[in-house]
Amino acid sequence: MNTADLGLPVDVPSTALFTDQYELTMLRAALAAGTAERRSVFEVFTRRLPDGRRYGVVAGTGRVLDAVENFRFEPAVLAFLREREIVDERTLDWLAGYRFSGDIWGYPEGEVYFPGSPIMRVEGTFAECVLLETVILSILNHDSAIAAAASRMSAAAGDRPLIEMGARRTHELAAVAASRAAYVGGFATTSDLAAGFRYGIPTVGTSAHAFTLLHDSERDAFRAQVDTLGRGTTLLVDTYDVAEAVRTAVEVAGTGLGAVRIDSGDLLLVAHRVRRQLDELGATGTKIVVTSDLDEYAIASLAAAPVDAYGVGTQLVTGSGHPTSSMVYKLVARAGSDDPKAPLVPVAKKSSGGKASVGGRKWAARRLDAHGVAEAEVVGTGPVPGALVDRQLLVELVKGGEVVAREPLDAARERHMTARAGLPMSATQLSRGEPVLPTEYVHGASGSQ
Structure with a gap:
């Protein structure tokens, strides 16, 4: 069946099908298990930069905000899911009323990032957050890869x-x-x-x-x-x-x-x-x-x-030469029950092979040296050290399902120029090297902030 059979226009406004099927499979099983409404925190990060690159560039944030707003399961989309028997009627009923109602924080568009940087943090129920994985990653992975190449070229x-x-x-x-x-x-x-x-x-x-x-x-x-x-x-x-x-x-x-x-x-x-x-x-x-x-x-x-x-x-x-940024979208914390006030419990993938993750709801800050030049990307859980409170990187993008941080594209462009200029001079060298800033982890009590 194609979109014409479903009566969909060529340019479908909904982004709901920019989704891997396993996200709907997890939703269906979580609804049946009674865990779908557990408060959860997902984070977008990359474990490493492309080989030889010194920094990454956050791009696509504005497109992500549009995609989240337009993530709606319209009648034709629901009909497709029903015909293919991808989900059951209970899940279809839930999807029919889907509107993201959680919060999203992230590095502002144009900012630079490093391995482990919590580039975007998505908070809400497990059900509403898990559905956004593919659309968020597809936008950020593509746009950030292009912006990083563009930044090197402009330098x-x-x-x-x-x-x-x-x-x-x-x-x-x-x-x-x-x-x-x-x-x-x-x-x-x-x-x-x-x-x-x-x-x-x-x-x-x-x-x-x-x-x-x-x-x-x-x-x-x-x-x-x-x-x-x-x-x-x-x-x-x-x-x-x-x-x-x-x-x-x-x-x-x-x-x-x-x-x-x-x-x-x-x-x-x-x-x-x-x-x-x-x-x-x-x-x-x-x-x-x-x-x-x-x-x-x-x-x-x-x-x-x-x-x-x-x-x-x-x-x-x-x-x-690097068409993706290798970003991932991982569950890092979740509540122990459906109670909205239940404290968050850090969770993390422990597998070998370089795919382990760091649990806990994270903040990020960039520490400067005595000359005002960035010297480290600091990522932590729990309270933010006083010296870094004014250097925090994440900003609120969506609050209670409403976009609160739209900005002109020129603002992101100017921010990138400023962020790149604040890095050590070796950041813009084209010779292969390690990330220009180390990522330091600070572990504290990761309560339900």
Whole structure:
């Protein structure tokens, strides 16, 4: 059966089926066992950063808040679950009235994180919290991976702007999320119009090689583009001969040509040649944009080149080799009964193989050294040490089922720049290394806060 058979629109507003079936299986069994309403605390964290990375970047928080609000089991969705016999009628009745009524705390979007950081904490009954595992993880794992790659690229680019242009290299919906995450991580613009429409990200775009090949000559193509878009446009100069194209571009647009784009070849060498040629032609203000499978290492290698902006696609939307953040969603505390006032009991996975977890409802703070530079990520249970009270990282996102922390995307972007600047200088080195901050655990009495 497909969505059309259920009468669902192509763009289903509900996020309820962004769910692994085992979550509904656990819900059904917990309802039958009488444990579904036990107060519970789940936390999102990662046990390790991608190999060689120095820090992670929290992204997707705003999308998580939207997903939680839209997590509704509509009639067509319930009909699907009934037809497949995924759950019984008792569970269907419970799902029909589902509305998350708990609390969510988390690192604010754009903040950096480290192994063990409680990136998000979801509190409520077991039943209402367990259903959110997959949708929360799918958003945070994807968006944080893209934002981390974007952050490394923006650090390598310095003051030169970055253009996100990966929509043709990934799923059409993932492309929109990737544009958003890239903006949080430091990119300035996107070529994806859906991202611009949905999130207000500045958009850019001029032409591809196909436009040049369409015309009888490169001069005709440049003339058509300049006549339509003005002298401030960006002309693609590597379809045929770069030197000839640059000469023609300046002849057509004049010395006020906005920019030229180079999309192939030895970018370092070609950029130097193009800059020299532009200057000799009097187009000293014409900028040079480079594209062509760039990643943070290629961007860093062009630091000494006369490049004004970078366009990045494939490597960005695939997380520059690390397309997921390996975050998990684990139960860390639960009440001993259905009584809402029952104290929380820490619980943890004890299995071997590097998958053990730390029990207890956690707080997190970032300790600074005498120079105001971060020196440790401190994660603890129980009372927060006085010296760290003002350095706590988690903020309230949802209170009693209501979103309380929506913010403009620019706020997350600015927060990331501030957070990254507060790390030790080695954080932005591209050489492989351990997390730039150690994670220290402080264990106290983890009562029912």
